[in-house]
Amino acid sequence: MRDAIIVGAGPAGSYLSHLLSKQGYDVLNLEEHEEVGRPVECTGVVTERVFRYVRSRSIANTVSGANIVFPGNRTIKIGKQEKTIVIYRDSFDKDVSGMAIGSGADLRLGSRVRSVRVNDGYAEVEFRESGELISERARIVIGADGANSIVRKSLYGHRPSRVVSTYQVDASFTMDDQDSVSVFLGRDFSNGFFGWAVPTGNITRIGLGSIGKGALPYFLKMIRQFNPEPKILAITGGPIPISYMHRTSGNRSLLVGDAGGIVKPLTGGGIYTGIVSAYWAARAISEGFESDRLDQRFLQRYEKYWKSEIGRELRIDGMIQKFYAALNDRYLSRLYRSISSDRSIDIINSKGDIDYPSKLALQLFLKNPSIALSFLRGN
Ligand SMILES: Cc1cc2nc3c(=O)[nH]c(=O)nc-3n(C[C@H](O)[C@H](O)[C@H](O)COP(=O)(O)OP(=O)(O)OC[C@H]3O[C@@H](n4cnc5c(N)ncnc54)[C@H](O)[C@@H]3O)c2cc1C
Structure with a gap:
């Protein structure tokens, strides 16, 4: 045995x-x-913490920022001290x-x-x-x-009770900004999750997730928004459980x-x-x-x-x-206005950590009490 x-x-x-x-x-x-x-x-976005456990040199790119695109194409650009790593x-x-x-x-x-x-x-x-x-x-x-x-x-x-369905392609498309991932929020892209574009040189990993089933229509619409429409080299996707x-x-x-x-x-x-x-x-x-x-x-x-x-x-x-998933585009636009101030961006830049995002959320709630109140009320 x-x-x-x-x-x-x-x-x-x-x-x-x-x-x-x-x-x-x-x-x-x-x-x-x-x-x-x-x-x-997988998109392969990790932090350096992973390499404290695992010996690997399978790195496709390192990025230090993100462009968060809100409904209406309004974008917040954030940058971080530590690098985010995109692996093969x-x-x-x-x-x-x-x-x-x-x-x-x-x-x-x-x-x-x-x-x-x-x-x-x-x-x-x-x-x-x-x-x-x-x-x-x-x-x-x-x-x-x-x-x-x-x-x-x-x-x-x-x-697990909450599952996200995803689609992703490797596209022959070179993003102008190779140092940032793009994250797309709002109902055009997803039911309660988000879309993404991650640069790895002349190939970009473009994908999205949506709560429950039904990510495909969002995904097809998203791909068409890239200009010129990218050539698709590989397609993948699958479920991600987001509740333990x-x-x-x-x-x-x-x-x-x-x-x-x-x-x-x-x-x-x-x-x-x-x-x-x-x-x-x-x-x-x-x-x-x-x-x-x-x-x-x-x-x-x-x-x-x-x-x-x-x-x-x-x-x-x-x-x-769950709070985020319930927000409509109107509320997301309000959120954009609340956090697009220099002060909030500074907080995001200094506290942002994709492995432990609650610290950042807490700081933003303290800075923007109206968001905190909505969160507590559940809307
Ligand atoms: C589109 C997409 C993008 C993602 N992007 C990221 C990202 O950027 N960063 C990140 O951290 N995570 C990302 N994830 C999530 C990440 O891929 C998973 O959380 C991670 O792979 C989990 O690792 P695991 O070892 O638990 O399971 P898996 O990596 O899924 O490994 C499970 C293994 O079990 C094998 N297996 C399954 N069933 C059987 C069976 N019956 N018998 C024998 N073998 C079996 C499978 O073949 C597989 O090799 C993404 C997921 C998706 C779908």
Whole structure:
């Protein structure tokens, strides 16, 4: 019997495989695709914090600002001290997976997990590989299998309550400003989320997310707004859960990253939060191995661990996201007028942090009491 079976070789699963293997545990990492990192379903915007955990040089661009486009094409330009990094997501994932393999993890590609069950003695995972049905047992199973997690479906039943649908293209289009991402707000672009354009030289990643289903019509309209209309080189997209699961641990099981909805609600960014959750999962699991306790009660410490680092942030950001999602264009225009003053821009420039945006929101609320009042009233 293995020590751990980790389903999924995205950043969260590979990083967890690395940490557990490094401690000498027998880890089987199952990945349904034949190649790690493909197909790409990501814009690849991260902060330098990610590189405190992961060794990777897969960098496509670094940017230091953002153009926030409000309804009516009114734009606020912000800049930051620290750089935001745009990664090549496929090679980034390969780098993290390389760390896991280097530490001794057994990565099996083309292995699609079909079902998972647990009992008091072990976890059992059934997967299909080269047309054959295979079953493996381990002391614990971890769902690192993304937004449509089979581990979550098999053992936890429900899914995160708030999900964003997305579309994105790689377009042969060179943005004039290679040092800023553009963010498009308002009902022309999305139901409650936003659109984006991220420069990487002569290719621009253009996409949008929308709460619930139905992002496609917004997306087609958005693409037409670029002049000249860009040539599309690749198309991607998919769901992003933006609310974490009520429970991310169970008997002989844990959920990390997107599988547990451990994603930043305001931006839909889940690379950093997935890696943070994997870090704490490794800690809880190794403590469980040492004390031979992998029951639900013991593994609850995983929730405490990851929430102690990012739980408060995700909870507050989730509330702000719901508030933002309910705003109509008229209110967004009011918001534009409130925050387009030099003083507010200074606050954004000094406090803006895409991993921890609640600090900025708090400062802006203090500076603009009318926004705070609307937030408290829920409109
Ligand atoms: C269009 C788009 C843009 C995004 N942009 C950003 C961004 O700019 N910055 C950011 O931080 N985040 C972004 N995200 C979110 C980010 O991609 C995810 O949060 C992140 O990939 C989560 O990592 P993960 O390891 O939890 O899951 P994933 O990266 O989804 O990895 C899950 C892995 O599990 C495998 N798998 C799934 N089911 C099975 C199965 N049954 N058997 C075996 N293997 C299985 C999958 O093939 C996959 O390799 C974006 C998402 C989308 C859709």
